Amino acid sequence: MKISMLNLSHVSKNYKEVSAVNDFNFEFRVEEGRIYVIKGKSGSGKSTLLNLIGLIDSPSSGTINIKGVTNYSKDIVKSAFRRDEIGFVFQEYNLNGAFKAFENIMVPMLIKSDEDLKTIKIKAFELLKQVGLEKREHHYPNQLSGGEKQRVAIARALANNPPLIIADEPTANLDQENEQQVLNIFNELKKKGKVVIVASHSEAVWEYADVLLTMQYGSLVEVKYE
C-alpha cells in the first residue's frame, strides 16, 4: 500500500539543547496532486523538517504516522523503509560523477525494480525526456549546467514513481530561467497526481504553492491554503 497520508503529530527534533523542529503538527495529504511549500529564514528548521518527512531522520519526540503502516520507529531511518515511495531532490544535486545522466537515474531503480537492466535503462531515458534532457543522456554531471543537473536530480527522484517528492531548496543555486524550468516540472508532476513538498526561501517558488507553511525558530507559525 502506497503512502496516502503523512501525519506529523507533536514532532520535535532536538540537537543537544537546540530545538531544530519544535512541536510540529500537520497532516500532508499524499493522495492527490499538490505542492506544499515550506518557507522560512535560514535556521528555521525547513531542512530538518524535510528530513523527518522523508524518513531519513527520526524525531526526538512525537510521531510520524504514515497511512498503510501500523508501526513507525527509529529503525525505519536505518532500514530504508518506504524510500522507494519518496523521491529526494537536494539543493546540491548530489549526482554521482561516476555515472552518466541516465545512469544516475537508474541507480534507485536497480535496488527496487525486478526488471532487467535494459528495461531500467529505457525508463531512465523516458524520465530524462520528461524533464527535457533527452539530448543529454550520455553526459556526465561535470558536463551539465546547474539547471540540467537539478533536472537530472528530479528525474532521479521520480525513478521509482513515488507519490511523494521532497525537494530541499531545489532552485537555490539556479538562475531565474532554470528555476522556472524546475518549477514547471513540479507543476507537471502535480498535474500527474504527485505531491511535492518543497522547502524554499524563494518567492518564485511560493507562488506555485497550493499550501504554504511558514516556519520560524523550528515552529510552524502559519498555514496558508492558496
Added chain:
Amino acid sequence: MNRFKYSFMIKRNIKFWKKTWLKSCFIMILVGFLMITVGSLADSLVEHANTNIFRTPGFRSIMVSMDDQENWPVVLDKLEVYKKSNPSVLSLKEETWGAIVTVNNLFDFVKDEDIKNQIRIGELFTSDEYYIDERFLLDGRWFDEGETGVVIIPKTFSFNAISESYFKLDINYLDGSDFIGQTFKISYFTYKESNGKLVPDQEFKRDFKVIGVYDNTKTFSLSCDIILKYDDLKSMVQTIRTGEVYSGGSEFHTYRMMVDQIGNVDKVISDIDTLIKPYNGVAMLKSRPGSGFDLINPFIKSSFVTSLFLFGVSMILQIILIKQMLNQRTREIGLLMVFGYTKKQVVRLYLAEIAAWGGLSFIIATGMSALTLSVIRLLIFFKGSLRYKNMVIELSGNQLLYILSVMLIVLMVSALLNLKRIMRIEPKEAVVLK
C-alpha cells in the same frame, strides 16, 4: 539486486575511482609480488633440499668419535649391532679424514709456459668417494665397484684455494678435463712438530689414474679436493695416522655411518648419542651443506618473518588508503541509503569493488612473480652451482593460496573497518557532506 546490477554499479565506480585505486593497487602488487616471489623461492629451496641435496652421500654421513681407548671396542661392537638392526644404516666404516697431497708431475701435462708461470700448484686435499656422487660428474666416468688406484679431480684445478679463494677473484686454473687418462704421481707426508709448526716428515709416493672430473665451480666456497676410492684413502691415512698427529698425540677413534636418506639422519644420530653417551662419545653429521646451503634455513625463516612484516605494513597502508577513499565517498554511500539501499547491500557493493581491485592486483603480482622466478631459474641454470642447477623454481600453489588469502583479509578488514564507521553516519548527514 542481481549480479548484473551489482556489476553495473561496480564497473562504473572502478573506472571513476581508478586513480585512487591505483595507489592501493600499487601497494598490493608490490607486497604481493614480494611475498609470492620470496615464498615460492623458499618453497623451491626446501623442495630441492629435501629431494636433491640431501640425497648426496656427504649429507647422510654420521661421524661417531671418541678417545676412550678402553671402551672403544665395546662401542664399536654396539655400533655393529645397531647397524645390523637398523635397515636405515647402509654402512659402518672407519673414518678416513683425508690427506694432503701434492701432484708431482702435474706440469708434465701442461705445455704452455705462460700458464705454468701463472698457475700455483701446491697442496691438495683428498676426500673419499662418499663426499659427492655421480651427479657432480662433468666429464669422464665415475668409480667402478672395487676399483682402486683411480682419482676424480675438480674441473677447476688449482692449489688448495680454501684460504685464498674468498678474496682473490683472479686465480688462474687448469682445466681438469685435460688430465683425464693421465696418471698423477702424488706424494703424501707424515708430519712432525718443529718450532711450534707441523712440517712434513716422511714422504710416501703413489700413482693414481685420472678417470673423471667433477664440478667444483660456481660454488659458494671454492674446493679443489681430489676424490679417491675409500680404500685408497684409508690406506694412506693409516700410513700417516693423521688423526693421531692433529689431535696432539691422543688416540682418537672415528667411524662413519652412512644413512639411506636424510629424513632418517636425525633419528640415527639420536640413537647413537644414546648408545655412546656413557662413554663420552660424540655423534654428528659429517658434511655440512656448505655456506650456500647454510643460507637456506635462515632464508626460509627470514622469508616468513618478512612475510609477516609485509602483511602488517600492507594492512596499515591499506586501512589508511581505503579510509581516505571511502571518506571521499561518504556522500555517495549516504545517497544510496537515501535511495533505499540497505546497509547489507551497500557493504556488498563496496566489498565487491574492493575485491575486484584486489583480484586484479593479485593477478598482476602473480604474473610479475612468475616472470621473476623464470629469470632466477635461468640465472641459476647458467650461472649457478651444480648443486642448484636442477632446482625446480616455480610459483608455489601453497604460496599463491596463502598470499591471495592474506590480500583478501587485508582488503576486507580495511574495508569493513571503514565502512562500519561511515555507515554510522546518518544518511541525512552524509548527503550534505562536501
